[in-house]
Amino acid sequence: MSVVVAKNIRKSFGALQVLKGVSLTVEGGEVVALIGRSGSGKSTFLRCLNGLESIDDGEIEVAGHRMSRKPAELRQLRRDVGIVFQSYNLFPHLTAGENIMLAPVQVKGLPRQAAREEARRCLSLVGLGDRFDAYPDMLSGGQQQRVAIARSLAMQPKVLLFDEVTSALDPELTGEVLAVIENLARGGMTMILVTHEMGFARRVANKTIFMKDGIIHEEGPSAEFFSAPKTPELQAFLRSEVG
Amino acid sequence: MRTFGTPEFLFIVYALRWTLTLTVIAFVGGGLMGILLALLRIARSRALRGLTTFYMQLVQGLPLLVLLFLCYYAPSLFGVEIAALTAAAIALTVNSSAFLGAIWESALRAIPRAQWESADALALTPWKTLRFVIAPQAIRLAMPSTVGFLVQIIKQTSLASIIGFIEITRAGQLVSNATFEPLKAFLSVAALYFAVCFPLTQLSLWLERRTARRGART
Numbered sequence: 001m002s003v004v005v006a007k008n009i010r011k012s013f014g015a016l017q018v019l020k021g022v023s024l025t026v027e028g029g030e031v032v033a034l035i036g037r038s039g040s041g042k043s044t045f046l047r048c049l050n051g052l053e054s055i056d057d058g059e060i061e062v063a064g065h066r067m068s069r070k071p072a073e074l075r076q077l078r079r080d081v082g083i084v085f086q087s088y089n090l091f092p093h094l095t096a097g098e099n100i101m102l103a104p105v106q107v108k109g110l111p112r113q114a115a116r117e118e119a120r121r122c123l124s125l126v127g128l129g130d131r132f133d134a135y136p137d138m139l140s141g142g143q144q145q146r147v148a149i150a151r152s153l154a155m156q157p158k159v160l161l162f163d164e165v166t167s168a169l170d171p172e173l174t175g176e177v178l179a180v181i182e183n184l185a186r187g188g189m190t191m192i193l194v195t196h197e198m199g200f201a202r203r204v205a206n207k208t209i210f211m212k213d214g215i216i217h218e219e220g221p222s223a224e225f226f227s228a229p230k231t232p233e234l235q236a237f238l239r240s241e242v243g
Numbered sequence: 244m245r246t247f248g249t250p251e252f253l254f255i256v257y258a259l260r261w262t263l264t265l266t267v268i269a270f271v272g273g274g275l276m277g278i279l280l281a282l283l284r285i286a287r288s289r290a291l292r293g294l295t296t297f298y299m300q301l302v303q304g305l306p307l308l309v310l311l312f313l314c315y316y317a318p319s320l321f322g323v324e325i326a327a328l329t330a331a332a333i334a335l336t337v338n339s340s341a342f343l344g345a346i347w348e349s350a351l352r353a354i355p356r357a358q359w360e361s362a363d364a365l366a367l368t369p370w371k372t373l374r375f376v377i378a379p380q381a382i383r384l385a386m387p388s389t390v391g392f393l394v395q396i397i398k399q400t401s402l403a404s405i406i407g408f409i410e411i412t413r414a415g416q417l418v419s420n421a422t423f424e425p426l427k428a429f430l431s432v433a434a435l436y437f438a439v440c441f442p443l444t445q446l447s448l449w450l451e452r453r454t455a456r457r458g459a460r461t
């Protein structure tokens with residue numbers, strides 16, 4: 001069953017049309033990478049999928065929920081869609097554990113004890129089982145990003161969105177975050193990632209999509225996509241990324 | 244004629260309870276209204292924002308003394324006599340609400356948009372986001388200025404002496420008139436203000452240093 005279906009999404013910021021009819025279908029357990037130059041609309045598209053940006057036209061259905069502007073319906077959808085941001089966005093006044101427990105307790109009504117155990121489990125999944133009581137500012141960027149991933153996981157989402165989650169990290173910390181994502185992929189998590197890590201996309205994503213000027217310019221199974229890019233634009237982009 | 248002695252000093256000290264009463268009323272009343280104002284200021288509704296802006300600008304633009312006179316004399320237009328304490332309490336509450344509202348509004352606005360966004364993405368309702376994510380951070384941020392403003396309120400209560408309310412400034416005046424020793428009377432008054440305000444000022448400074456030292460988390 002398709003977990004994400006987006007049809008012909010259009011979106012403008014004022015006079016600037018950022019998405020010009022983008023369609024995407026993601027099946028359960030699939031990992032899809034979105035690549036392209038900065039400004040091509042990748043993040044905007046990703047943010048449309050959980051309603052952080054409203055769309056001007058098109059249809060979105062995620063985890064069985066139709067996209068809605070009604071706050072209560074939107075929250076139903078968001079319970080099943082996790083997102084991890086480039087700048088982590090942890091809550092600085094809460095410990096790692098409390099960051100993770102907040103939504104399960106306040107949104108799902110999980111008892112605190114159960115939420116605590118779930119938070120510990122999620123922290124272990126990202127390799128931070130011993131940092132439950134650490135405040136975000138005591139953690140490295142890579143650790144904070146892993147807590148952010150654990151925070152999303154604790155809601156047991158049907159799909160996880162990653163918005164350039166390693167772009168703010170030093171190269172030596174990027175690896176630990178990518179390893180966590182790769183682990184999730186092996187565990188069968190459905191994921192869509194906006195990324196600049198070409199090697200990672202090639203290795204982990206089932207499908208890669210190249211966006212250019214608000215449309216999907218080329219897409220395909222990652223292996224062929226990277227080894228035999230068809231359009232000159234993608235060939236040029238891949239050359240420039242490899243350097 | 245009386246000389247300035249222990250009874251006179253104690254008279255001023257006893258009046259301190261009225262200074263403190265006025266302060267508590269203004270701080271609690273103004274604080275509750277200030278919370279409401281700050282929330283309305285960040286609300287989506289344009290009309291509500293406009294209305295609160297108008298109220299806050301109006302109050303902030305009036306000298307407190309004028310506000311006090313208005314509260315004291317306006318009711319008599321309608322044939323209503325109002326106690327000096329009531330008039331002073333209303334004027335100080337209204338004044339504090341506008342200033343505390345402004346302090347807390349800016350604290351709420353200082354919390355990055357991304358915090359709202361990630362709480363949204365976790366499906367928290369706006370109220371729960373405010374309660375568990377935004378307000379705790381904003382409160383910590385606003386603490387030093389809030390305590391600082393509390394000190395302002397304590398000093399502002401002295402204006403109530405002008406409409407005859409007997410708090411410590413007025414008590415000092417009465418003692419001064421009876422003893423012809425204004426210096427002793429007002430030095431006593433000054434000492435009392437200092438005794439109350441100094442610890443609070445220190446607290447405010449300490450809170451400020453702590454906020455600066457520990458960043459967003461404090």
Ligand SMILES: Nc1ncnc2c1ncn2[C@@H]1O[C@H](COP(=O)(O)OP(=O)(O)O)[C@@H](O)[C@H]1O
Binds near residue numbers: 037044
């Ligand atoms: N909230 C916004 N308001 C106005 N313009 C925006 C906003 N968000 C993104 N944009 C613009 O939309 C375009 C696409 O941005 P984005 O989706 O972030 O691209 P990418 O993720 O591919 O770098 C950019 O030109 C950006 O400046």
